[in-house]
Amino acid sequence: MSGVTLKNTIKKYGDIQVVHGIDLEVEHGEFCVFVGPSGCGKSTLLRMIAGLEETTAGQINIGARDVTRLDPSDRGVAMVFQTYALYPHMTVQDNMGFGLKMNGHPKAEIAAKVAEASRILKLDEYLSRKPAALSGGQRQRVSIGRAIVRGPEVFLFDEPLSNLDAELRVEMRVEIARLHKEIGATMIYVTHDQVEAMTLADKIVVLRKGVIEQVGAPMDLYRDPDNKFVAGFIGSPAMNFMAGEIANGTVAVPGMKAHFDLGVTSHSGPVTVGMRAEHLVVDADGDTHTVDLTESLGGVSYVYLLGDTGERIVIEERGDQRSRLGDRVGITIDANRVYLFDAKTEARIRT
Amino acid sequence: MNPVFQGLLTILIGVGGIFAYFVLSNMLLDKVLFPAKGPNASRNINRANLIRPWLFLAPTIIALSLYLVYPVIGSFIRSLYNRSGDQFIGFGNYSSLIASPDFRTAFMNNVLWALFVPAVSTFLGLVIAQLTDKLSWGNIAKSIIFMPMAISFVGASLIWKFVYAIDPNLGIINAIRASMGLNPLDVLQLAFWNNFFLMAILIWVQTGFAMVILSAALRGIPEETIEAAVIDGANPFQIFMKIQVPQVTGTIVVVWTTTTILVLKVFDIVYAMTGGNFNTQILPSYMMQFMFRDDGRATAVAIVIMLIVTPVMIQNIIQARKEMR
Numbered sequence: 197m198s199g200v201t202l203k204n205t206i207k208k209y210g211d212i213q214v215v216h217g218i219d220l221e222v223e224h225g226e227f228c229v230f231v232g233p234s235g236c237g238k239s240t241l242l243r244m245i246a247g248l249e250e251t252t253a254g255q256i257n258i259g260a261r262d263v264t265r266l267d268p269s270d271r272g273v274a275m276v277f278q279t280y281a282l283y284p285h286m287t288v289q290d291n292m293g294f295g296l297k298m299n300g301h302p303k304a305e306i307a308a309k310v311a312e313a314s315r316i317l318k319l320d321e322y323l324s325r326k327p328a329a330l331s332g333g334q335r336q337r338v339s340i341g342r343a344i345v346r347g348p349e350v351f352l353f354d355e356p357l358s359n360l361d362a363e364l365r366v367e368m369r370v371e372i373a374r375l376h377k378e379i380g381a382t383m384i385y386v387t388h389d390q391v392e393a394m395t396l397a398d399k400i401v402v403l404r405k406g407v408i409e410q411v412g413a414p415m416d417l418y419r420d421p422d423n424k425f426v427a428g429f430i431g432s433p434a435m436n437f438m439a440g441e442i443a444n445g446t447v448a449v450p451g452m453k454a455h456f457d458l459g460v461t462s463h464s465g466p467v468t469v470g471m472r473a474e475h476l477v478v479d480a481d482g483d484t485h486t487v488d489l490t491e492s493l494g495g496v497s498y499v500y501l502l503g504d505t506g507e508r509i510v511i512e513e514r515g516d517q518r519s520r521l522g523d524r525v526g527i528t529i530d531a532n533r534v535y536l537f538d539a540k541t542e543a544r545i546r547t
Numbered sequence: 548m549n550p551v552f553q554g555l556l557t558i559l560i561g562v563g564g565i566f567a568y569f570v571l572s573n574m575l576l577d578k579v580l581f582p583a584k585g586p587n588a589s590r591n592i593n594r595a596n597l598i599r600p601w602l603f604l605a606p607t608i609i610a611l612s613l614y615l616v617y618p619v620i621g622s623f624i625r626s627l628y629n630r631s632g633d634q635f636i637g638f639g640n641y642s643s644l645i646a647s648p649d650f651r652t653a654f655m656n657n658v659l660w661a662l663f664v665p666a667v668s669t670f671l672g673l674v675i676a677q678l679t680d681k682l683s684w685g686n687i688a689k690s691i692i693f694m695p696m697a698i699s700f701v702g703a704s705l706i707w708k709f710v711y712a713i714d715p716n717l718g719i720i721n722a723i724r725a726s727m728g729l730n731p732l733d734v735l736q737l738a739f740w741n742n743f744f745l746m747a748i749l750i751w752v753q754t755g756f757a758m759v760i761l762s763a764a765l766r767g768i769p770e771e772t773i774e775a776a777v778i779d780g781a782n783p784f785q786i787f788m789k790i791q792v793p794q795v796t797g798t799i800v801v802v803w804t805t806t807t808i809l810v811l812k813v814f815d816i817v818y819a820m821t822g823g824n825f826n827t828q829i830l831p832s833y834m835m836q837f838m839f840r841d842d843g844r845a846t847a848v849a850i851v852i853m854l855i856v857t858p859v860m861i862q863n864i865i866q867a868r869k870e871m872r
Binding site: 248268274283284299346 | 779
């Protein structure tokens with residue numbers, strides 16, 4: 197068993213604390229994605245697990261072992277870097293075999309493991325090339341190969357696709373998912389791209405400012421976010437937010453000229469109302485919004501609306517009837533699809 | 548006229564003149580010869596761009612040919628004449644050089660210098676650059692090690708004359724020997740080893756240069772490759788030897804060859820320390836011995852030095868160009 201457990205882990209640089217007591221359990225064989233905006237501490241957390249950053253306080257376990265104070269090479273982890281971090285003076289083969297060579301494995305064994313990794317990643321024809329003669333995608337594959345060869349208990353990925361162009365990114369994403377299925381090892385993956393998080397993860401950890409905002413399966417986070425930040429971060433296009441007010445269990449949304457009788461008893465006063473683009477419907481008879489911009493992707497269109505109250509809204513449209521630029525419209529939504537958040541604490545108000 | 552004023556005026560005319568040359572010649576080309584307007588505008592622009600590099604390179608080319616190419620050819624011709632310069636003797640100077648035991652000593656010593664000094668100063672520079680990199684007081688240490696670079700070779704020689712002094716109250720070597728109850732020793736007269744005591748001076752001066760260049764190169768290595776090696780289980784020594792050094796090989800070669808070229812030019816140290824006595828002669832100081840007394844021989848030595856330097860120089864330029872890409 198080689199899950200990863202973090203217990204109240206803290207990272208400080210001098211007096212500045214950047215990771216504030218993270219508790220997390222990553223199961224054996226799980227694909228766990230740390231996601232969050234830049235500066236949220238996700239890379240720092242990953243580097244703490246790798247041992248590249250010292251853990252100021254708390255405990256990190258891999259399997260049953262406490263690795264908090266172990267050297268990176270003794271932790272049984274392998275890391276894939278955003279910049280690939282290949283050794284430029286070594287061939288692909290030597291790059292992949294370097295770790296085993298440093299640990300004194302016999303040559304025959306190294307060759308066998310490199311051959312196995314190169315077969316999985318289809319790198320056979322590049323083995324004697326140097327990294328400079330490879331494309332970005334190939335380099336990242338070598339970098340992944342180097343991780344596989346060491347046979348680690350835990351794979352760590354630090355934004356591995358950020359340096360690739362859009363098309364390759366999709367391709368490599370699929371490849372990493374396939375790899376996880378094939379190897380079945382625990383993987384922890386850091387990204388700022390919520391699409392990567394949604395498509396790859398068994399478990400997503402949303403981080404902000406060194407604190408976990410929510411942990412859960414991708415669709416759970418999407419359907420049932422704990423707070424406004426997670427709701428806005430997960431899902432594309434991002435969730436729409438409008439100002440609203442609860443009075444006597446009924447939510448009034450002035451921007452839509454609408455009331456939702458949700459029977460909220462726990463709360464009253466100003467709230468933030470969240471609505472997903474695919475749940476909103478354009479009401480041609482309404483008169484609260486102007487169509488500011490439309491993006492037609494074929495199957496769907498995204499309609500950007502500017503409300504009379506100054507709030508911007510994105511709606512997803514399907515079917516034959518699509519809004520046109522400059523139209524005056526209203527918007528409606530099924531009351532069950534409305535998310536409510538406390539206007540101050542941004543916490544979810546569940547109904 | 549006051550000489551200070553004269554000097555300032557010269558600088559002003561020199562710098563201003565070059566500046567004016569670039570601006571005015573460029574203006575002449577663009578505005579008068581090939582103006583970028585009228586029916587032939589695009590043809591004129593292309594022509595002006597063909598001529599411009601030559602225009603800007605002209606001062607350098609003229610200065611280099613006047614002060615570098617001409618003297619080399621002139622020296623070579625002079626080396627084919629006898630002592631007084633009025634009789635052509637072919638390669639007579641060269642054959643008498645080869646026959647001379649002094650020349651052979653100087654040549655062999657110079658080989659020793661050219662191997663030892665670049666090797667040691669590059670090695671020390673590399674090690675110091677690495678060791679001082681992560682230290683809080685590393686920059687102070689580096690500044691101190693770099694300082695001798697600012698001292699002239701004669702100045703450095705004078706300083707080291709004290710280090711090597713026979714009087715135990717002055718020289719550190721003899722102070723140590725005296726404390727152990729040994730008799731004072733003139734290390735500059737110590738056969739064969741005295742060469743290394745002289746080389747130490749140049750190494751002391753040159754290590755700072757190697758350290759600064761290699762320190763910059765080491766910092767240019769992507770941090771992630773080192774982190775990847777840490778995770779791969781390499782220890783600090785393996786990281787240095789197998790990850791860092793191979794990534795700065797190009798710079799090491801440049802530093803090494805640059806120092807080699809310098810070694811083949813430095814005569815001051817030998818000249819000031821021993822005057823070439825006690826079998827410490829090297830080619831540049833050997834040349835100095837004949838200068839103004841037998842210019843035929845002196846220029847022959849100069850040509851020999853140039854022949855030795857040229858391949859190193861070419862290698863240096865090739866490597867430096869590769870580095871820039």
